[in-house]
Amino acid sequence: MYLHDAIVHNQDDPNEIVPLLNKYFNPSSVIDLGCGIGNFLSKFKELGVKKVLGIDGAWSDNEMQMLQPEDLLLKNISDELHINDKFDLAMSLEVGEHLEGKYASKIINDLTGFSDLIVFSAAIPNQGGQDHVNEQWPDYWVKIFNTFGYDCYDLLRPILWSNPNVHYWYAQNMFIAVRSSNAAIVDKLLSDFPFLRDKKNVVPSLVHxxxxxxxxxxxxxxxxxxxxxxxxxxxxxxxxxxxxxxxxK
Incomplete structure (x- = not known):
């Protein structure tokens, strides 16, 4: 069971990160795999996103939970989720390291089933934290995304790296994955951010x-x-x- 606290799990990170994602991708629907207390999704709703869904274990249903019951699915991420809906944006932030390696492909399979555009981060080796059992460098996850037909881009870390209002683990680990066959998303991404054109699947191992x-x-x-x-x-x-x-602390 993961324990949330107000020092780490607050609105500081969503207040910085979510407006960027909203500006860059303008999603009308967002799903968060391992949503915790729902702080990221609640910020999306504040910015006008109508359709959100957060998924996490029953322990996330507590007095800190920011999502309405209809926006929250209480289910273990390692279980079969049986969600057939599609979303403009899927995200999973600092979650993958909490599940054994045998579930790594399952997590990515779920995310790629939810959306053609994904924001992802997971703890690097020796990062430390509660119940971390599969800390990996980004390339580990990039290769799994590749097997599902997704390309990964290091768009967000350069922007977040020196932001004092963002916890370093997000600035250190966050990248995006895009379904390579979705020309509309890929073309817009590379048009908006030309520096990514020769950086496909280049997500270096960095330590903040x-x-x-x-x-x-x-x-x-x-x-x-x-x-x-x-x-x-x-x-x-x-x-x-x-x-x-x-x-x-």
């Missing part, structure tokens, strides 16, 4: 500076902890270590 800082910090804390356990730390190190633990 804030991710790097976090990893280094945690490594240092682990080293200090081992010293303290062995009784080898100074009084100042004891004080600093426990202070950092008490103030950590």
């Amino acid at each position: 500076p804030l991710q790097l800082q976090r990893t280094i910090s945690e490594t240092r804390h682990l080293h200090t902890f081992r010293k303290l356990v062995k009784g080898q730390g100074s009084i100042q190190e004891y004080k600093e270590f426990f202070k950092s633990r008490l103030t950590r």
Whole structure:
């Protein structure tokens, strides 16, 4: 069961990301696989998108949930979903890493069944987080999308990378996938963003500076902890270590 909290799961990210997606793609319908508390879809509705559907487990049906019951399907993502409807835009953000690798193709199969245009992100190796069991570099997911006839483009990361109001994992991991046979979507994408023309399926493995800082910090804390356990730390190190633990979010 994934635990949501107001520090991470708020409207800061949707307020920055959703207007961009709305501007670039102007969807009239959006589905979110692994919607959590529905914060992204609620922003789409605020901007005038009438038809939304969020899918997540029963644990997402709590006091933080922002979606109306009719816009929410409570179902485990690893289960068969049996959704025959189509949407202008499908999204799945920081979800794939929570399911075992044997479900990776199933997730992408579901998304490609929902829409010809997909926004996707998933945790990279050693990113860390709750119940991460399949952290992978983007190329892992790109290759799966390719098997379903989709091409992937690194459109969003350059735009989000330095935005202080966007959590680094979105800026680090987010890309789009487009059904290659849908000429209308592909042609418009490459017309609007010419720099993508020679970048098909080029989604480099990148580590955001804030991710790097976090990893280094945690490594240092682990080293200090081992010293303290062995009784080898100074009084100042004891004080600093426990202070950092008490103030950590």
